[in-house]
Amino acid sequence: MGVGIAVGLSGFAFGVTSAGSGLTLLQTCTLSLLVFTGASQFALVGALAAGGSPFTAAAGAFFLGVRNAFYGLRLSQLLALPRAVRPFAAQWVIDETTAVSLAQPTRRSARIGFLVTGLSLYILWNLTTLLGALGAEAIGDTDAWGLDAAGPAVFLALLAPMLRTGAERLVAGLAVLLGLGLLPALPAGVPVLVAALAAPAVLWAQGRRGGTPRGDVKKRSDAPARGDIPEEDR
Helix, strand or coil, X not given: XXXXXXXXXXXXXXXXXXXXXXXXXXXXXXXXXXXXXXXXXXXXXXXXXXXXXHHHHHHHHHHHHCHHHHHHXXXXXXXXXXXXXXXXXXXXXXXXXXXXXXXXXCHHHHHHHHHHHHHHHHHHHHHHHHHHHHHHHXXXXXXXXXXXXXXXXXXXXXXXXXXXXXXXXXXXXXXXXHHHHHCCCCCCCHHXXXXXXXXXXXXXXXXXXXXXXXXXXXXXXXXXXXXXXXXXXX
């Protein structure tokens, strides 16, 4: 319940940001009802607000949402839900429900955690989205209030506690450099997609640095022959 309430309240920020980017009240609420993954929703409306095409904005939102498919692979084994329930449960496979479920000691408690987190978050997220969009319409020009910063602020608040290792911080820093550096050169929304290359780039660099130099690998013929090993060491 605590996770559902705390994260669900950020729906206010999405509702305000979406309305400020030009989406109607119906479009904003439909996004929360059907997409229901905050990062993808913020990416979509952010790209649209910056002048990006709907296709580019949708592509960025899609790639951010792909991670939920990998969560589903793990949760399908952990929860072992009946086949008839799985299509409905898939709508709630997001960061928060996955984290709560994986933290539980038993399958029964994992199912309860998934259900309570998903239900509370889905209801509150959609309710606060509606209220945020209505509030944005009531206050008029959201740019004058600086509310376009709400989306990035929520992103930063969610991301910062997850950057625990040096590699994770390096990926985040490189992604920022790519995203900001390419803003003047590429259409709106595309720099976010290019910034995703920061993760494989850092992993590749780590693999190169952590690999054994070729000259340090002993050839099989350099290994001592069995007859060279003292009898007591065999």
